Amino acid sequence: xxxxxxxxxxxxxxxxxxxxxxxxxxxxxxxxxxxxxxxxxxxxxxxxxxxxxxxxxxxxxxxxxxxxxxxxxxxxxxxxxxxxxxxxxxxxxxxxxxxxxxxxxxxxxxxxxxxxxxxxxxxxxxxxxxxxxxxxxxxxxxxxxxxxxxxxxxxxxxxxxxxxxxxxxxxxxxxxxxxxxxxxxxxxxxxxxxxxxxxxxxxxxxxxxxxxxxxxxxxxxxxxxxxxxxxxxxxxxxxxxxxxxxxxxxxxxxxxxxxxxxxxxx
Amino acid sequence: xxxxxxxxxxxxxxxxxxxxxxxxxxxxxxxxxxxxxxxxxxxxxxxxxxxxxxxxxxxxxxxxxxxxxxxxxxxxxxxxxxxxxxxxxxxxxxxxxxxxxxxxxxxxxxxxxxxxxxxxxxxxxxxxxxxxxxxxxxxxxxxxxxxxxxxxxxxxxxxxxxxxxxxxxxxxxxxxxxxxxxxxxxxxxxxxxxxxxxxxxxxxxxxxxxxxxxxxxxx
Numbered sequence: 001x002x003x004x005x006x007x008x009x010x011x012x013x014x015x016x017x018x019x020x021x022x023x024x025x026x027x028x029x030x031x032x033x034x035x036x037x038x039x040x041x042x043x044x045x046x047x048x049x050x051x052x053x054x055x056x057x058x059x060x061x062x063x064x065x066x067x068x069x070x071x072x073x074x075x076x077x078x079x080x081x082x083x084x085x086x087x088x089x090x091x092x093x094x095x096x097x098x099x100x101x102x103x104x105x106x107x108x109x110x111x112x113x114x115x116x117x118x119x120x121x122x123x124x125x126x127x128x129x130x131x132x133x134x135x136x137x138x139x140x141x142x143x144x145x146x147x148x149x150x151x152x153x154x155x156x157x158x159x160x161x162x163x164x165x166x167x168x169x170x171x172x173x174x175x176x177x178x179x180x181x182x183x184x185x186x187x188x189x190x191x192x193x194x195x196x197x198x199x200x201x202x203x204x205x206x207x208x209x210x211x212x213x214x215x216x217x218x219x220x221x222x223x224x225x226x227x228x229x230x231x232x233x234x235x236x237x238x239x240x241x242x243x244x245x246x247x248x249x250x251x252x253x254x255x256x257x258x259x260x261x262x263x264x265x266x
Numbered sequence: 267x268x269x270x271x272x273x274x275x276x277x278x279x280x281x282x283x284x285x286x287x288x289x290x291x292x293x294x295x296x297x298x299x300x301x302x303x304x305x306x307x308x309x310x311x312x313x314x315x316x317x318x319x320x321x322x323x324x325x326x327x328x329x330x331x332x333x334x335x336x337x338x339x340x341x342x343x344x345x346x347x348x349x350x351x352x353x354x355x356x357x358x359x360x361x362x363x364x365x366x367x368x369x370x371x372x373x374x375x376x377x378x379x380x381x382x383x384x385x386x387x388x389x390x391x392x393x394x395x396x397x398x399x400x401x402x403x404x405x406x407x408x409x410x411x412x413x414x415x416x417x418x419x420x421x422x423x424x425x426x427x428x429x430x431x432x433x434x435x436x437x438x439x440x441x442x443x444x445x446x447x448x449x450x451x452x453x454x455x456x457x458x459x460x461x462x463x464x465x466x467x468x469x470x471x472x473x474x475x476x477x478x479x480x481x482x483x484x485x
Contacts, residue, residue: 169314170353172340174367174418184366188357 031249038246039239046243054221055229055244059206062137062225066144066205067198070152073145074201075194078156079182083165093157100150107146108214115142115215133215140216140223144205152194152201159193160186196259203255207248267325268292269422269454273310274319275303282306282478285320288422288454295457295465298475304458305350307475308424311456312347313340324422324454341370346415350427352407354399360386360410361395367418385413389443405436409443416447423448423455429464441467 012020039046046052080086081093099107115122115133125131133139163186171181187194209227216223218232226244233241272285282303288294296304309315311322313329316337322330324345329338354363364382369375386392389409394402402410408428415423428444429437445468448455457470465472473483 166349166353167355169340170347170349171355171366171370173312173314173343173345173347174414175341175344175370176366177341177370180370185355 034242034245034249038242042239043243043246046240047247049240051220051229051233052240052244055224055226056247058137058140058221058224059226062140062144062212063202063205063208065141066148066208067152067202069141069145070149070201070205071194071198074149074152074197075156078153079160079186081153082157082160096153097150099147104147104208104210104212105214108143108211111139111143111146111211111215115139135217135219135223137216137222140212140225143211143215144208147208147211148201148205151204152197155197155200156190156194159190159197162193163189199255199259203252206251267421267453269311269322269324269456271307271311271322272320273307273322274317275306275310275315276318277306277315280306280478282310283319284473284475284478284480286473286480288456290454291452293448293455293457293468293470295459295468295470295472296475297459297462297465297472298481299460301477302475303478304460304475305426308347308426308456308458311422312345312424313338313343344418344421345424346418346420346422347424348408348411348415348426348428350430352404352411354402354407354410354414356398356400358399359396360391360399360402360406363399363410364414364417367414371418382413382417385417386410388447389413403436404432405439408432408436408440412440412443412447416451420453422453423451425455425457427458427460429459429461444468 047056077096081089081096112119112134114120115125117123117126117132117134122133125133133142167185167189168181171185172178176184206225207227208225209231212223212225213228218224218228220229224232226248230241230244230248233244267290269288271287273282275282280301280303284296284303284307286294286296296307298304306315310317310330317330317332319332320330321328321333324343328334328336329343330336354360355366358366361379361382364385365375365378368378368381373381383392383395386395389412391406391409391413394406394410399407399410412428425444429440432440441464448468457464457468459465464470471484474481
């Protein structure tokens with residue numbers, strides 16, 4: 001009976017039907033195609049081949065390590081951006097967000113120039129510690145972290161911002177040091193946002209392709225993660241590529257559902 | 267252990283200049299309209315708003331003196347604050363809220379909880395010990411906030427509009443709790459309120475503020 005209901009029931013303006021249907025088809029049909037074309041009968045066999053299992057294990061190790069590293073490096077950074085007013089804060093935030101919009105392959109090239117054997121820092125790492133990052137597992141973790149870190153920082157910063165600073169003041173009057181205020185008040189209250197950020201960060205790391213292949217290469221068993229394996233298998237053994245794609249799609253959907261149900265409220 | 271304050275604070279265009287002294291076991295009420303600077307004065311004593319000019323000392327120890335370059339941060343002042351809206355930690359139980367300050371002082375967990383339970387019992391809130399702070403009623407939350415501030419055995423107690431936005435029954439209840447506990451509190455106590463009833467009921471000396479300055483003092 002309300003006017004809002006009346007507006008809603010008037011339906012979609014005719015002019016918008018075509019673009020909306022187009023968008024729906026563009027987003028929906030590929031998913032349907034993947035699900036329809038997937039080798040459902042052979043799924044278990046395709047996914048249990050040694051190549052796929054190796055890529056799957058590598059992907060889990062790399063993406064979880066990248067998430068852990070992002071959390072370690074990103075949470076303090078997010079706190080700084082949310083709570084401390086300093087000159088250059090906007091610039092720092094822009095720098096943090098850059099990998100989200102930078103083509104990943106460019107990120108990979110930049111990582112090579114920084115951490116490659118003759119790179120800005122890489123040459124020193126090579127000489128002083130005999131540490132080489134390109135084309136290693138650690139390099140794959142680094143590349144994934146580079147690309148995924150912004151997702152964590154942005155979510156965590158929003159989480160810290162939404163924590164009432166007046167509660168932090170109250171904690172201080174009770175004798176809590178800044179570290180204790182952070183650990184006992186700020187962090188627990190920002191935890192849902194941090195969890196959501198970590199989940200998004202992990203998803204981004206899991207799907208990382210461009211920066212990883214550029215910086216860490218595509219060495220089966222060492223740096224060939226699931227997305228790289230999908231790309232290669234598409235040429236040699238498409239059924240395996242379909243099966244692996246289905247796994248990655250399933251993870252993405254599960255994550256989306258979890259984010260909606262548990263961490264983001266309504 | 268008296269509290270001596272000469273407060274000069276500049277917040278944008280708002281300037282606050284007020285001086286007072288509160289003796290041991292004494293209750294001073296800062297009264298006045300909204301925007302008079304009552305809460306700002308209280309926050310300066312707590313260390314949440316730094317002085318631009320003046321000096322704050324408690325029991326002879328200087329807490330804030332910009333000219334001498336002294337500023338003791340709030341966590342090192344040992345001053346209990348009951349905030350206007352309670353400011354309980356919503357993710358903790360009533361018991362954990364009251365134990366928070368003791369834990370921050372390094373009191374072992376079991377000991378801190380036992381002492382916090384004692385405070386809740388004295389407030390008549392023992393059955394709510396494990397209730398989440400966010401689920402408490404306004405009056406209950408205010409009493410938990412009072413217990414939380416008293417549990418650290420502060421050297422001074424600050425109350426910022428402790429009855430604000432409570433209904434009539436809750437106001438009487440909290441006022442009663444406050445009167446009982448203030449009688450037992452040995453240090454100086456500062457109360458910010460806009461309600462003359464509060465000061466009369468609690469037998470406070472009053473200092474009236476208007477537009478950032480003291481304008482009248484009375485018993």
